[in-house]
Amino acid sequence: MEKTELLGLSLEEVEQVMAALGLPRFRARQIYHWLYKHQVHSFYQMNNLPKELRHFLDKKVALTVPRVMKARVSRDGTRKFLLELADKKRIETVAIPQFRTDGKKFTICVSSQVGCPVGCRFCATGQSGFERDLTAGEIVGQVVAVERELKQREKQNLGERYLTNVVFMGMGEPLLNLDAVLKAISIINDDRAIGIGQRHVTISTAGFIPGIRQLAESGLQVTLAISLHATTDEVRNRIIPMNRRYPLESLMESISSYIEKTGRRVTLEYLLLDGVNSSAQDAERLAKMVRPLLANINLIPYNETDRLHYRRPDQYTINRFVACLTREGVNVTLREEMGSDIEAACGQLKGRMAAAGRKQEIGSVDSK
Ligand code: SF4
Incomplete structure (x- = not known):
């Protein structure tokens, strides 16, 4: 039987999943905290949960944060990430520094679809076709994965947050996948999860x-x-x-x-x-x-x-x-446009990787 994916569920929905597994509600809050405040990728990293419980959760439910396959840093501080989803599809996410705040805070530009059906002629994503919509979990997962990556690279105190604004301007037309986008925004907005206010979210169409x-x-x-x-x-x-x-x-x-x-x-x-x-x-x-x-x-x-x-x-x-x-x-x-030296416009990095026949070493980080 397919495991229930927790990423992309509201806290109340995670509580329901816990209840169905015969676990108390507070376990949902603990998982939520580990996932969204500490950006862990596995139940085994939740070290205030009993070992047997971590093992049990790993068997029964899933937590699938997208994997960072490649990251590039522009001369202007923009960081571009190539992320891999559970079904091996790849998307791009960009973190753009806000220089008003000494470059330590970022706006994240997330994707809402794998590819894009709109086909704008000037856009690398539009020219590479459409594969599928992203789920709410895959959208929120970009924020989790990039926040974690930024913290690890900057070796910042885990309590602080790097990402303060979210723009839906990556791959895809967000209004063609609006239900998943709205669900993702509700989690991004929830203080018990990511806690970025609605006024700090932009949807581009x-x-x-x-x-x-x-x-x-x-x-x-x-x-x-x-x-x-x-x-x-x-x-x-x-x-x-x-x-x-x-x-x-x-x-x-x-x-x-x-x-x-x-x-x-x-x-x-x-x-x-x-x-x-x-x-x-x-x-x-x-x-x-x-x-x-x-x-x-x-x-x-x-x-x-x-x-x-x-x-x-x-x-x-x-x-x-x-x-x-x-x-x-x-x-x-x-x-x-930020990050022009690292092909930060949407679809350019993925297109480049495909064109290179994936000869480049996946998993390496190109810092310029
Ligand atoms: S990703 Fe945006 S710019 Fe590119 S084809 Fe889709 S709608 Fe057009």
Whole structure:
């Protein structure tokens, strides 16, 4: 019989599992504490549990934290991890340092799917196809695995936490796997587990309108980020195929309704691609589209990869774009993609590993 997986269950659900095994409820709290406060990977590491109980739990239930197969550290402090799941599928997770806090606190960028069905043309993950959704446990497991890895590398006191913010911007479209994402957020948010507040969680979408509606209904206080990346349907259809089904006008309407319903601001992400979406006319159209929403725009000059043909615009074009938005009164932030020297954009590390035919030594850590 398949063992029940505890990672990804609420504390109350773990209590039910303990009760079904004839164990007292407080064992659930002990397990929860070991798992989420000390990031242990096995019942045998829970050293205030009797030895026979650890053995019993190991036989009856599972605790499957993703395995770190490879980690790379960028010159800017960004760390990228290739994680392996129980079925040997691989995903990527990135930890981005927050320099306001001396670089000792990180935002974790988690994946929500293995691969991605959306197929954005500029994205390495989108070009490698879709395999499956992640479970809530596999999403939470990324936070557990990376927190543990950071603590081990920095040899930090086990009581302190490195990860303070979570963004769903890794592999996959989170709104296409929203039930698992919402369950994972409830555990990430729970003080008895990871304890990162909802306002420190961001969900990014390529524009899946039914998911935006469902998220508005959920009452969660998370930040919504929309990957806009174009100002006309003609261009957006080309670079984000989902736009054919959910075109710009409907997307902008759904963003307005989201803001009205939740009272929360949204962030619009705009990747600057040379010769595609970075003209002065694009900047003017963008300003017109977003002004009524009072949204912030994050402009991100494209991080080039040799496997995709898109290019980053030159500095003149980038400056002109920023100047136009600012002149039009739009709140704009120019962001450099972190970790460009370690291929931190989603799907690049996994793609590189596959391309190398897995000749590289798995399990090694490449620190730059
Ligand atoms: S950019 Fe995001 S939504 Fe688009 S293909 Fe890549 S992972 Fe999927």
